Amino acid sequence: MATTGAARPTIKDIAALAGVTPGTVSRVVNGRPGVGPLVRAQIEQLISQHGYRINSSARQLSTGRSHTVAVVFPLHASELVMHPVYPELLGALGDAAELADYDLLLLSVTSPARLDRVIDTVARGRVDGVVLPAAGPRDPVLKALLQLDTPVVTIGHRSTKSGSCWVDSTHDIAAEELTTRMIAAGRDRLLLVNGPQHVSACRLRSRGFWRAIDQAGIDRSRAREITVPFDSDAARAEALRELKGRHRPSGVVCGSDLIASAVLDTARQLSLDVPGDLAVTGFDDEPLARHTTPALTTARMPLHAIGNAAAELLFARLGDGDVANAHVILPTEIIVRASTPVGF
């Protein structure tokens, strides 16, 4: 670690060096008008020469804005950690933040105690707003944040509260499409292995599944929906029971790739042919989806676009302030691989 030693110069130092007042230097560093070209040039030169940089704390104190947003991940322990959607979202948020010249604070709530911490840092003015991948309406973080009147943009939960901003993708349409294709491929005994119902996205997927059934004029009794945790071992057990049952499904729509991969494992174990005996679809298009055997047909959410949209919504809101009740729904994409019949 090099000992450059010399304390960083302050705005005052630069001002003194230039023979002007701090106010003038401030105008220069902030690109504001009202400074003669010569003075400005001189100041700029001094600045780069002495390596002057604004002190963020001081500016924050004075402007009241931190130029930082937080993303808080509501990771209920291991339930969601494994979901690679978060990292991808994070990437998009990071990109957007950098573009907008905001800093991104990473917060995570894994326990009630941590909720307090998060609320604290938000309330302390550390951040100007927060992006919240929220599970559902009863998400405790969401609730707490709402009390703070901090600008929030949620992802994955379509709040009905007035003034709310959120972005989501077409989980329902994707599930419907997947199911419809199953039906078109001649699969008439359908099973939906879905994630927990308190997750908004899962509810939407369920809705899409049944909509497809209804619209195809299929009797609801020929289809079934079960719920499993987002945990592949539990999913495996459930899958086993379903696939061994007398009314074995010919098409299984899964609420996540992880669940789908568990179903695939089970099918192999039972010597069922996929997609011959059993067509299987996943959800999310996680990296593992292309590495299962057979590779998974799945629905991909536009995570990057989602993160981007969320960030932009938030920044817009922090800017004009007029942005409220902004809802963005982005389209999903069906990725067809080998776990479904040809022509799917």
Place this chain on the structure above:
Amino acid sequence: MATTGAARPTIKDIAALAGVTPGTVSRVVNGRPGVGPLVRAQIEQLISQHGYRINSSARQLSTGRSHTVAVVFPLHASELVMHPVYPELLGALGDAAELADYDLLLLSVTSPARLDRVIDTVARGRVDGVVLPAAGPRDPVLKALLQLDTPVVTIGHRSTKSGSCWVDSTHDIAAEELTTRMIAAGRDRLLLVNGPQHVSACRLRSRGFWRAIDQAGIDRSRAREITVPFDSDAARAEALRELKGRHRPSGVVCGSDLIASAVLDTARQLSLDVPGDLAVTGFDDEPLARHTTPALTTARMPLHAIGNAAAELLFARLGDGDVANAHVILPTEIIVRASTPVGF
């Protein structure tokens, strides 16, 4: 968004309410001695009653410390994004940060322009220190950070600079172990498909591979090392060439699970039996490792422990300041699955 309206109280408000001066309230909120029990109780009650919270900017300005650390990911475009080690590290860092009551700022450098931005926010005093998963000695971020005399702890690169702090895992030992086991399993034509050499971890893996060869007394000519980008398509092409060659290897040690999965695909395409004709090992134990066919034998790095150690090193350094030249090397673990022969 509820309009709680009322501006947050400042330390002054609380002081006025309690009939004391701000200084006294400050002592209370900071848990410092020198305040009578009655006064203290009264102030504490006022604080919770009015929902007072310290303003971070003000405190930062006054103390000169932001109580925030940054982790900057040196993602050379798509080369490293796909690596799920980052999210996992991030999780550990986040956990450690929360425990230590630090905030975690997420920074990423994907271009020279962004490097400036990052350096800027670090230089502006936004953070007290940074954790840097560094690729290697010539990492531009590392270089830039070193000039700033900001406390840095690197992960994955063992700096030889004096005063440096880093944590890493036993890439060399893991590679050696994997290779030795290959040899023990009777595989004598060995191939190492490694990642880029400018990545410190890859260099270590290479070293371990050759060490195993030498120690087994095998002629180096019976082994080969090739380098591919961390990109599975490129790896696939290379793998194809190698596996079709006249001297087809009987054991392939790969520098990452992604590379290994490409090798697996290629083997299947060539109708080679794994692990019969070809034993394959990966590196990292990414989620996909258990979903390939066959599932991958691989080496797992203790990512959580690594992140934790890095964070603790940094915090220690920010505290006492005496911590320099602290190097931590954590053990890897071999995960045996089906891509290697029984008894591996």
Place this chain on the structure above:
DNA sequence: CTGTTAGCGCCTTCAG
């Protein structure tokens, strides 16, 4: 165009 004057909200001596 530039200087002056106040703070922003908190912490930290130094008195009393």
Place this chain on the structure above:
DNA sequence: CTGAAGGCGCTAACAG
């Protein structure tokens, strides 16, 4: 044990 005062570095509103 508590009060008073000064300052952290910067911005902003108002004068010249």
